[in-house]
Every structure is written in C-alpha cells, then in structure tokens.
Amino acid sequence: MIRRWLLDPVNRLLLLTGVTVLLALSFISAVAIFSSGQTLLPLLAQKADAETRVVKDKLERALSLGIPLQHLVGIDELYQQLAASDSDLDFLVVSTPATGTDPAGQVLYKTGSGANSATDVLAAPLSHPHLHLDLPAYQQVRQAVLVTSQPLLLGEQQVATLYLGHPQRALLRPLLDNLQDIGIVLLVALLLSFELMLLVLTLNLSLPTRTAIRVLGDVAEQRFTLLYGYLNRDALGRLMQNVNGIIRRGAKAVTPQLTRENHLVGVRLLTFLFVFAEELARPIMPSYFADLAATVPGLDVNVGAGIIMALHMMIAAVVLPVGSLIYDRIGRLRLYMIGAILATLGLLGTGLANSYWDLVFWRALSAIGYGTTFVACQGFVLESTTRQNRARGTAMMLSGLMLADICGPAIGGILVSHIGAATTFQIGACASLLAALAVTRLMSGVADHREAPPKLTFAAFGDTFRNRHFLALLFLSAIPAKLFLSGFLYYLVPLTLISSGISVADVGRILMLYGLVALLAGPALASITDRLERPIYAVIVGSALTAAGMLSLTLHPSVLTTIASVVCLGVGQALSIPAQISSAITLSASAIEKHGQGPVIGSLRLVERLGGGTGPIVAGALAAHLDAQGAVAIFTAIAWSCCLLSLLMALPGRRETSPC
Amino acid sequence: MLRRQLLTLLLLAAFTTATSVVTAATAAEAKVPRIVMLLWRGETPVEQGFKTYFHDHQRQAQFEEIDLQRDLSRLPAVLEQIRQNPPDLVYTWGTGVTLGTVGRWDENDPAKLHDIPVVFSMVSAPWKTGIAAPEGQQRANITGASHIAPLATQLKAMSVYMPVQRLGVVFTPTEPNSVSSVNDLEKATQAAGIQLLQAPVPNLADGTPDPASIPSLVAKLAEQGANVIYIGPDNFVGTYRQQLTSAALAHGIPCFTGTELEIRDGDAMFGLVSRYDLVGRLAASKAEKILFEGQSAANIPIETLNRFSYLIKMPVARRLQLYPPVLLLDYAEVLQ
Numbered sequence: 001m002i003r004r005w006l007l008d009p010v011n012r013l014l015l016l017t018g019v020t021v022l023l024a025l026s027f028i029s030a031v032a033i034f035s036s037g038q039t040l041l042p043l044l045a046q047k048a049d050a051e052t053r054v055v056k057d058k059l060e061r062a063l064s065l066g067i068p069l070q071h072l073v074g075i076d077e078l079y080q081q082l083a084a085s086d087s088d089l090d091f092l093v094v095s096t097p098a099t100g101t102d103p104a105g106q107v108l109y110k111t112g113s114g115a116n117s118a119t120d121v122l123a124a125p126l127s128h129p130h131l132h133l134d135l136p137a138y139q140q141v142r143q144a145v146l147v148t149s150q151p152l153l154l155g156e157q158q159v160a161t162l163y164l165g166h167p168q169r170a171l172l173r174p175l176l177d178n179l180q181d182i183g184i185v186l187l188v189a190l191l192l193s194f195e196l197m198l199l200v201l202t203l204n205l206s207l208p209t210r211t212a213i214r215v216l217g218d219v220a221e222q223r224f225t226l227l228y229g230y231l232n233r234d235a236l237g238r239l240m241q242n243v244n245g246i247i248r249r250g251a252k253a254v255t256p257q258l259t260r261e262n263h264l265v266g267v268r269l270l271t272f273l274f275v276f277a278e279e280l281a282r283p284i285m286p287s288y289f290a291d292l293a294a295t296v297p298g299l300d301v302n303v304g305a306g307i308i309m310a311l312h313m314m315i316a317a318v319v320l321p322v323g324s325l326i327y328d329r330i331g332r333l334r335l336y337m338i339g340a341i342l343a344t345l346g347l348l349g350t351g352l353a354n355s356y357w358d359l360v361f362w363r364a365l366s367a368i369g370y371g372t373t374f375v376a377c378q379g380f381v382l383e384s385t386t387r388q389n390r391a392r393g394t395a396m397m398l399s400g401l402m403l404a405d406i407c408g409p410a411i412g413g414i415l416v417s418h419i420g421a422a423t424t425f426q427i428g429a430c431a432s433l434l435a436a437l438a439v440t441r442l443m444s445g446v447a448d449h450r451e452a453p454p455k456l457t458f459a460a461f462g463d464t465f466r467n468r469h470f471l472a473l474l475f476l477s478a479i480p481a482k483l484f485l486s487g488f489l490y491y492l493v494p495l496t497l498i499s500s501g502i503s504v505a506d507v508g509r510i511l512m513l514y515g516l517v518a519l520l521a522g523p524a525l526a527s528i529t530d531r532l533e534r535p536i537y538a539v540i541v542g543s544a545l546t547a548a549g550m551l552s553l554t555l556h557p558s559v560l561t562t563i564a565s566v567v568c569l570g571v572g573q574a575l576s577i578p579a580q581i582s583s584a585i586t587l588s589a590s591a592i593e594k595h596g597q598g599p600v601i602g603s604l605r606l607v608e609r610l611g612g613g614t615g616p617i618v619a620g621a622l623a624a625h626l627d628a629q630g631a632v633a634i635f636t637a638i639a640w641s642c643c644l645l646s647l648l649m650a651l652p653g654r655r656e657t658s659p660c
Numbered sequence: 661m662l663r664r665q666l667l668t669l670l671l672l673a674a675f676t677t678a679t680s681v682v683t684a685a686t687a688a689e690a691k692v693p694r695i696v697m698l699l700w701r702g703e704t705p706v707e708q709g710f711k712t713y714f715h716d717h718q719r720q721a722q723f724e725e726i727d728l729q730r731d732l733s734r735l736p737a738v739l740e741q742i743r744q745n746p747p748d749l750v751y752t753w754g755t756g757v758t759l760g761t762v763g764r765w766d767e768n769d770p771a772k773l774h775d776i777p778v779v780f781s782m783v784s785a786p787w788k789t790g791i792a793a794p795e796g797q798q799r800a801n802i803t804g805a806s807h808i809a810p811l812a813t814q815l816k817a818m819s820v821y822m823p824v825q826r827l828g829v830v831f832t833p834t835e836p837n838s839v840s841s842v843n844d845l846e847k848a849t850q851a852a853g854i855q856l857l858q859a860p861v862p863n864l865a866d867g868t869p870d871p872a873s874i875p876s877l878v879a880k881l882a883e884q885g886a887n888v889i890y891i892g893p894d895n896f897v898g899t900y901r902q903q904l905t906s907a908a909l910a911h912g913i914p915c916f917t918g919t920e921l922e923i924r925d926g927d928a929m930f931g932l933v934s935r936y937d938l939v940g941r942l943a944a945s946k947a948e949k950i951l952f953e954g955q956s957a958a959n960i961p962i963e964t965l966n967r968f969s970y971l972i973k974m975p976v977a978r979r980l981q982l983y984p985p986v987l988l989l990d991y992a993e994v995l996q
Contacts, residue, residue, distance in 0.1 A: 058986050065974055065994055067983045074985025081987060 013201070017194045025186055040171045041146070044088070045139050048148040051082055052164045055092065056150045059162065063154045069094075070108065079111040088170035090114035090145060093122065093163040094152070105161055114145070114165055121145045121165060144168045181414050184509060187516075188407045195272065195403065199265055207261040208232055212240050214259065219243065224251035229258035264384055264393050266442030267377050270336065271400030273435035274343060274373040278366070279408025280428040281350075283507040284421045285309060286495045289359065296356045306491060306620020308359060310613050312367040313486055317609040319371025327379045333443055336376035340436035343369025344429045351425030373435070380443055402522075405515035413508015463591040464603050469649060470588050476646040477539045478580050478604055479611035480638060481573055484546055487615030488635050489514055489569055495619075496628040497562060510559075510566055517570030525575045535582035536650045542576025543646060545569075547639035554636045557629055580604065693748035693951045694722045698738065698761060700754045700895070702727045705920075706781050709940025710751065710947070719948055728757060730899065735760040736771060743773075749947055752780045755789055755837040756895055758804070764790035765799045773801070777950045777957040780804030781943040782936075784893030784918075788840035792962050803950075803957040805942035806964040807934040808841075808893055808918050811848040817932040817970060818888055818916050819852075821984055828857040828886030828913070830877050830904060831894050832869045838894035845892065857884045861896060869896045871903065878907035891917040891928060901926035905976075914980055920971070923995065929976040930984075930992075934965045969993050 005011050055078065062072055072094070079092045091112035095105035110118050124142040135141075139148045145165045152160040208230045218226040224247050228240035247256050281288070286305045293304020327335055346366025353359040377397055385393035415424045464470060489511065497507045529538040549568025553561040581601060585592060588600045622631035697707060703725060714721050724747070728734050739761065742750065750773060752758040758780040763772035778801055786792040786806060793799040809817075818824050827849055831838045842858060849856040859877040861869040881889060889908045891897055897904060898921055905927035908915045917923050917931035942965060949955040970992040972984050984992065 058989065061989055062983075062986050065989070065996075066978055071981065071983050072986060073983050074987050078986050 013197060014194055017197050018190055021190050021193050042134055044146060044166055044170060045135055048146055048164055048166045051086060052148045052150045052162060056152060056162055059152055063159065069159055075109045076111045088166050090167050091118040091165040093118050094160050097158050097161055108160065118165060121147065122163060180509065184410045184414065188411055191403055191407060195269060199269055202265040208236055210261050211259060212236060215243065219247060225254055225256050226259045227256045229260040264396050267380050268396045268400035270435055270439060270442055271377050271397045272404045273431055274340060274370065275401050275404035276408045277343060277347060277428040277432035278370055279404050280412035281421060281424045282409040282490060283413045283494050283504050283511055284416045286491050287498050288421045292353060292356045292359045300624040302620040302624040304356060306616040308363050309491060309616030312363050314613040315364055315367035316371040317613055319368050320375055323372050323375030327375055332376045332380045333439060336373050336439045336443060337436050339369045339372025339376060340432050343373060344432040344436065347425050347429035347432055351422040402515055402519050406512050406519060409508040410512035413505040417503055417505040463594060464588060464600050467588055467591060470584060472646065472649045473580065473583055473587060474604060474607055476642045477543060477576060478608035480642045481576060482608045482611030483615045484569060484635065484639065486612045487619035489566065491616045491619040492628055492632055493562060493566060495623060499628065502559060510563055513563065513566050514570040517567050518574040521571050522574045526578050529579045529582060535579040535586060538579035539576045539583055540643060540646050540650060542572040542579065543643040545572035547636060547643050550632060550636040550639055554633045692720045692722050694724065695749045695751055696742055696747040697723060697725045697751040698757050699725055699727050700757050701730050705936035706753065706940035709937030710944040713941040713944035717948060719952060732756055732760050739771065739773060746776055748951055750776050750778045752778060754782045754895060755784065758783050758791050759789060762791065762802055765793040766790065777801045779943050779947045781939050782807050784808040784837050785840045786962050789836045798958050800958050803946050803960040804962055805939050806962065807939045809932045809968045811844050814918055814932050815848055815852045820988055821930055822982060824854050824888050826855045826857055826886045828859060828881035828889045830859045830861060830874065830897055832896040833860045834869060835894055835896060838892065841892040857881050857886050871900045874900055874903045875907040878904065878911060882911035882913055886913060889913055889915045891915055891922045893919060909979065912980060914982055923971045923973055927976050928973065929980060930972050932968050932970055935969050938965055971995060
C-alpha cells in the first residue's frame with residue numbers, strides 16, 4: 001500500500017517536502033528551546049522572587065500578630081491563590097531554619113502539585129551551577145526546579161525558611177501554549193512549500209522534459225516540425241539545443257516552429273493568491289462588518305453584516321459573465337492584473353473603512369477584483385487546455401482555491417488575534433498585490449490549444465431548465481450547498497463561536513477544518529462517486545452529512561458540535577459537489593446530446609451562486625430575528641428538507657433519463 | 661436750603677432701608693438649624709461621625725443631645741418637651757428609641773412625632789420592625805441609615821475564618837429587631853447548611869429579660885455543640901455583651917458579631933460590622949438633604965452601608981487558639 005503510494009512522483013515530492021520542512025522547523029525549534037532556557041530563566045527567577053517576597057510578607061505579618069509558627073492557618077489557600085495567577089508554581093514549603101545536623105530544616109508545611117517531591121528537591125544537589133551564575137544566592141536550580149528561598153523573621157530572629165519551587169519545564173510553556181499556532185504554521189508552511197516546489201519543478205523540469213519528449217517524438221517520426229522552445233542551460237537544455245540544430249539542418253519542406261508546454265501550474269498559485277487574500281480575514285468578517293453596521297441607525301447589525309457579505313458574493317457573481325466579455329478584448333494578463341489591483345484597493349479600504357457606506361464601497365470594489373481575477377484564471381485554463389485535459393486544468397485551479405480556503409482563515413485567525421482585523425485586511429491586500437506582480441511570470445505561455453469556450457444560447461438553457469430532475473438537483477442540492485457554505489460556515493459559525501467567547505484564532509482554525517477535510521477526503525470520495533452508477537446518491541449522502549452536522553449543533557450547541565458540523569460540511573460538500581456535476585450530466589443526457597455539456601454545467605454553476613449570494617443575508621436576518629442558534633436551527637431544517645426531497649425525487653422509477 | 665435738606669433726608673432714608681434689607685437677609689442666612697439627638701446610651705462614635713460630616717461639609721447646626729440612659733420610659737416626657745419647642749430635625753439612635761419616637765408606620769399614635777423630620781441610625785431592620793413603610797407606601801417624616809451587613813454575607817464571613825457547623829444565638833424575645841433578626845438567621849443558616857441553636861433570654865417577674873440567665877444559656881449552647889455564637893442586633897445582649905462573650909470564652913466558643921460594640925468593647929472574636937462613624941456620616945448626609953436642600957424625608961431612601969469591616973480580636977483568638985487564615989489578614993482589621 002505504502003509502496004504503491006510512493007510510486008506516484010507527486011506523493012514522493014510531497015514526502016520529500018514534508019520531511020525537509022519538518023527537519024528545518026525541528027532544528028529551528030530546538031535552537032529556540034535551548035536559547036529560551038538561557039533567556040527565560042532570569043525572567044522566571046524574577047517572577048519567583050517577587051512571589052516569594054509576597055508570601056514572606058504575609059507569613060511574617062501572621063507571625064507578628066502572635067500566631068505561632070506551628071499554627072499558621074490557610075497555607076494551602078495561600079498557595080492556591082498564587083497558583084491561580086501563576087500556573088508555573090510547583091510547591092510552597094515552610095521549614096525550620098537549616099542547622100548543621102539538618103541542612104534542609106524540618107518541614108512544617110508543604111503544599112502544591114509538586115509537594116510530594118519537594119523534600120527531595122530541597123535536599124538534592126545543585127544542577128549545573130556553572131549555567132546559573134546570574135542567579136542570586138537565594139535562588140538555585142535543583143533537580144530541574146528553580147528553588148527560591150527567603151528567611152521568615154519574627155523581629156530580628158529567623159524562625160523559619162520559606163521555599164517556592166518553579167520547575168524549569170515552565171520555560172517551555174510559551175512554546176506549549178502556542179502549540180496549536182505552531183501546528184497551523186507548520187501545516188501552512190508544508191502546503192505552501194509543496195506548492196512552490198511543485199511550481200519550480202514543473203516550470204524547470206517537468207515542462208521542458210515533456211517538450212523535449214514531444215520534439216524527440218516528432219524527430220523519431222521524421223517530421224522535423226517542432227523545435228525545443230526553452231532556453232535552459234542545464235544538461236537537457238544543452239542536449240536539446242544540439243537537437244534543435246540537427247532539426248534545423250534536417251528540415252527541408254517545412255520551417256520547424258519553437259514549441260513549449262503550457263504551464264497550467266501557475267494558475268494554481270495565482271488562484272491561491274487572490275483567494276488567500278480574501279480568505280485571510282474570513283473569521284473576523286461577520287463581527288468586523290457588524291461593528292461598522294452598528295454605526296447606521298435603524299440597521300440591525302446582523303442584517304448589516306449579512307448584506308455586506310452577500311453583496312460581495314453577488315457582485316462577484318455578476319462580474320463573472322461581464323468579465324468574460326472584457327476578457328476577449330484585453331486578454332487574461334491585463335484582466336488578472338486589473339482584478340488583482342482592484343482587489344488590493346478593496347481590501348486596503350476595507351481595513352481602513354470607518355463607516356458602513358465606506359465598507360459597502362470597498363467590499364464592492366474587492367468583489368469586482370475577485371470576480372475579475374477568477375474570470376482571468378478560468379479563461380487561462382480554458383485557453384490552455386483541450387476538451388481532454390480540461391478537467392485536469394480545472395482541478396489545478398480548484399486545488400489552488402481549496403488551499404487558500406485552508407490556509408487563509410487559519411493564518412488570518414492567528415494574525416487577527418495578534419495585530420487586529422484592520423491590519424489583517426491590509427496583509428490580504430499585500431497578498432493580492434503580490435498576485436498582480438506575479439501574474440506576468442505565471443500566466444505567460446502560448447495558447448496553442450486555444451479552443452473557444454462553449455457558447456451558451458437561450459435555447460440551450462431552455463432545454464436544460466425544462467428537465468425537472470435537473471431543476472431538483474439545482475434547487476435541492478446545488479443552491480443549498482452554496483447557501484450553507486456562505487450562510488452557515490462563513491457567517492453563523494464565526495458569529496456563534498465569537499459570541500461564545502472563542503478567540504478569533506480558534507475560529508480561524510475551525511473554519512480551516514472545512515477546507516482541510518475537503519482536501520484530504522476529496523480524492524477518496526471522488527473515486528467512490530466515480531464508481532457509483534447513480535452519482536445522485538452521493539449528492540444525497542453528502543447533503544445528509546451536512547444536515548446531520550448542523551442537527552448536532554442545533555441539539556447540543558457547543559464548540560465540539562460546531563467542529564463536528566464544520567467537518568460534516570467539509571466531507572458532505574467534498575462528496576456532493578463533484579457528484580453534482582456527474583449527476584447533472586447523467587440527468588440531462590438528452591439536453592447534452594443536443595447542446596453539449598456547456599449549458600448544463602454553465603447553468604448549474606451560474607444558478608448555484610444564488611445560494612452563495614443569499615446565504616449571509618438569510619443567515620443575518622434569521623440571526624437578527626431569532627438569534628444565531630435559531631438561525632442554525634432553521635438552516636438545519638432547510639438542509640433536512642432538501643435532503644429528503646432529493647431522495648424522493650431520486651427514488652427508482654422517477655428518473656427522466658437514464659444514464660447511457 | 662430746603663432742597664438740600666430734603667435731599668439729605670432722602671439719602672438717609674434710602675441708606676436706612678438698604679441697611680435693614682441687608683441685615684434681614686444676613687439674619688435669614690445665619691439661622692442655624694437645631695437638631696435634637698435622642699441617644700440610648702450617651703454619645704457613641706455614630707454621633708461623632710454625624711457631627712464630623714456636618715463639620716467637613718461646612719454646615720452649621722446646633723446639636724442638643726438627650727441621653728435616655730438605656731431607659732425608654734423617659735421617652736414620652738422628652739417627646740412632650742420636643743413638641744413644645746420643636747427643633748428642625750430629630751436624630752434617633754437604635755431601634756428602641758426610634759420606634760418609641762415615631763411608632764410603627766401603620767399606627768397613628770398622637771404621642772409620637774409625625775410632623776418633625778426624623779433621621780435614625782443603628783436600626784438593623786427598619787422594615788421588619790415597622791419603622792419604615794413597606795414598599796409602595798410612604799412615611800412622611802422618616803429616613804435613616806441601617807448598619808447590619810446582609811446575613812448571608814455575615815455567614816460567609818464566618819466560614820472564611822473557620823468552618824461553622826452549629827451556630828448558637830442568644831436573643832431577647834421581647835425586642836422586635838432581635839426576633840426579626842433571628843427569624844432571618846434561621847432562613848440564612850438553613851440555606852447555608854448550618855444548624856441554628858436558639859437560646860431565648862427568659863424574663864424576670866417584672867417582664868424584663870434576666871441578665872443572670874446568660875451564662876446558663878451559653879452553657880446550654882456549648883452542650884448542644886455550638887462552635888460559634890452569633891451576636892446580632894439586640895439591645896439587651898449588647899448591654900450584657902461582656903457577660904455573654906466571657907461565658908462563651910469560658911466554654912472555648914468564639915463569638916461572631918454583626919455590630920462593632922461587642923468586639924471593640926467585649927470579647928467577641930470576630931465580626932463583620934459597619935464602622936459606627938461611617939453609619940453616622942451616612943445618616944448625616946440624609947439630614948443635610950432635609951435641612952439644607954429642602955428635600956422631604958419621605959423622598960430620601962433608607963440605606964445601609966455597602967462596605968463593611970472584618971474585625972478580628974487577636975487576644976481572644978490567641979486565648980481560644982483559633983488563629984485567622986493568613987489570607988484573611990490581607991483585609992481584616994486586627995485588634996490587639
């Protein structure tokens with residue numbers, strides 16, 4: 001099984017990237033841990049010193065009031081009060097002063113989580129005294145515990161010694177506390193480095209090799225029509241320049257043309273960048289927009305935030321067909337660049353907006369940019385692929401999109417909690433600007449497979465929409481899927497989590513699960529769907545999963561059920577979205593026979609955006625009238641209704657057209 | 661010549677009129693309000709706090725103190741005297757004096773004061789004793805300051821010092837404020853899971869409570885296993901505080917008090933109390949509103965302090981070997 005997995009070069013590449021990144025990060029972490037021991041120990045010692053003095057004052061006051069040393073009351077409570085504000089504290093010991101015969105003194109009180117081993121620690125020899133020369137005499141490290149001592153005085157006379165213990169493992173706490181963040185950064189670093197490695201290898205190795213094979217094949221067939229078009233100076237490059245010379249000399253009847261492979265892989269990074277820019281601030285969007293909506297008198301904050309999010313999706317949806325018209329005039333490169341610049345300005349403005357109407361304007365601009373870049377990427381894929389490899393090209397673009405869905409909210413959540421929402425939007429703007437700068441390098445290439453995208457006519461649409469099974473798929477599966485994505489995942493989940501006190505960083509991590517689950521489960525689920533005779537069942541199972549997740553959240557609202565509902569949505573959508581296309585094709589066999597797949601797929605993708613656009617408005621309005629929990633309950637009801645109706649429609653004997 | 665004389669006369673007349681107007685105004689301004697203070701056992705820190713408040717706020721008043729020397733039978737004659745030469749305000753100390761001065765809200769006893777504004781202090785339960793009108797009703801001439809911390813807070817304060825399983829209370833059944841307090845204590849201890857042991861003081865043949873019974877009542881409570889004795893608002897117990905606290909000490913039982921006197925001038929070990937001078941200042945702020953701001957007593961709310969002092973009498977704690985927890989010393993006032 002593992003051997004088979006390793007046979008795939010992409011998997012080997014993934015493994016190599018993973019191991020390399022892990023080794024590098026482990027090394028950096030080890031250095032950080034070692035140096036933290038050196039730099040953080042004095043800080044821990046300072047804190048321990050201050051705490052010991054506080055306890056000393058309290059105990060000395062009790063003694064000065066005439067409370068005998070043996071009858072001190074409330075030492076455990078005193079320790080607990082300290083430990084409540086310092087989780088690093090391990091023990092508190094009071095003992096009689098050391099004597100020649102009894103160097104540790106007789107223990108009178110010992111308390112704390114490390115109380116049992118405290119006596120051993122106090123009696124243990126000093127650990128590595130040469131490493132702790134900076135510490136004052138009353139602070140020593142014994143058995144990896146920093147022990148701070150103070151004499152307890154009654155008048156001038158020492159009656160006891162107080163010890164406070166702080167284990168050195170406390171120095172690792174900053175690291176352990178941020179383990180989740182470190183994990184997220186590691187995951188994102190892994191995904192990004194894999195992306196970059198794939199890009200570099202494809203551009204420098206894979207594409208030139210593929211071109212060399214084509215050219216050599218052409219030579220083998222004695223046609224001499226193609227020349228190797230890359231200028232790389234490595235062994236392959238030098239070899240192929242020699243081959244080019246031979247071809248030029250050998251070609252008699254025709255002039256050989258320079259040829260190159262189209263590098264579709266660039267579209268993956270470009271899609272990633274513009275979606276990442278938008279997704280960064282995703283976890284904070286509902287509450288950030290609601291804050292600005294609160295400045296408009298009479299507007300409910302939830303509805304106000306929902307309108308902004310819906311506006312973005314609707315404008316992006318409108319821009320898609322309009323952008324396609326402009327695409328032919330100005331070309332993909334300029335279109336992408338314009339889009340990325342608009343998105344940059346939109347995100348910058350969103351971060352700086354100080355009124356609701358400002359926000360409306362900047363979000364609209366951002367949406368135009370988002371839609372435009374999307375059209376450019378889609379056009380590039382269509383231009384660079386044939387009917388045979390178009391699915392692969394689209395998958396390439398979608399994988400970039402999915403990666404951004406995973407990395408954006410996760411990194412954004414961490415950023416928001418450290419630098420605030422406004423700056424996070426501005427960092428999104430930087431990512432978008434980077435996309436504008438990278439486009440000339442990543443979207444160049446010869447469109448030698450250019451093939452006009454399928455033309456959509458009214459007659460074709462008419463035939464498509466007359467099929468009630470197709471309509472059922474559209475209204476019971478495709479639109480609700482997008483409705484739940486934008487209304488539930490992007491709106492209600494952050495809203496309920498943030499209002500229940502969950503940090504923005506955690507919201508980002510939870511949202512990230514959607515993309516992560518979809519990415520991990522996607523390929524396996526797709527292969528299951530491919531084997532199904534009737535993919536509509538995969539759609540229904542996917543919808544049922546989504547509905548089940550939401551139901552768990554409705555019945556037992558908690559962080560755990562929220563996570564479960566996000567995971568269910570991820571798996572459900574990974575199962576149902578590819579199956580929707582297969583089902584649409586299966587269900588519309590007659591329309592496809594007449595007009596091709598274009599109108600069917602086109603109308604599916606166009607109309608499902610209705611769901612995406614209305615999702616936040618519906619969610620916002622429901623949250624305003626009921627509350628977020630009520631809104632989730634209504635969404636659950638919609639999900640189950642759609643699922644059951646789909647099942648009814650799909651039952652055997654109710655199919656209009658059977659698969660070939 | 662005649663014109664000059666006329667002019668001189670006119671000027672003289674104008675000057676005289678102006679002078680008389682100014683003098684009258686000054687006299688009106690200088691009218692110092694008279695406050696009669698009816699005291700149960702002479703001047704206490706409460707009255708000192710009351711007067712200090714006036715001094716600090718630069719309000720002048722004439723204070724006339726009448727000490728009833730713990731004898732309420734003197735009150736009717738005092739009230740008659742007040743009626744004949746009514747002051748601007750009457751101040752009363754404690755539930756007994758206040759009730760004797762103004763009566764219950766729902767009885768219209770002509771022997772009591774109804775027209776002169778009365779400000780009371782040291783009344784532990786003004787509503788329960790009928791001094792204050794219940795919610796929704798108004799009493800025209802009464803307002804004042806209460807001094808007892810809520811009972812639940814007092815029970816919590818006790819348990820911060822030491823666990824309380826059985827709480828004993830010695831009380832005077834003939835004192836309405838004491839009975840009302842014990843009734844409340846019964847509910848509060850039940851809610852806190854503490855057993856309440858009640859020891860009512862029996863009456864002598866003349867109907868007055870018997871001070872000699874106190875040691876035997878304490879002994880009975882000790883026998884029943886009381887581990888703390890509570891001293892609430894009770895004038896009789898307050899008067900015989902030394903007997904009570906000494907008897908408790910002899911049985912090794914600490915006393916907790918809700919009023920300051922039993923700990924400062926008795927052998928109670930600990931207590932949660934309102935400082936007397938602060939109660940006096942709170943009462944004075946109400947008197948100020950009536951005398952200088954023209955407000956009606958009916959519109960000024962009866963209040964208690966919202967901050968209390970935790971007092972610990974260390975010699976008693978040492979004698980009982982019941983030492984306070986270290987953390988309690990952060991906020992308690994320790995009396996040596």
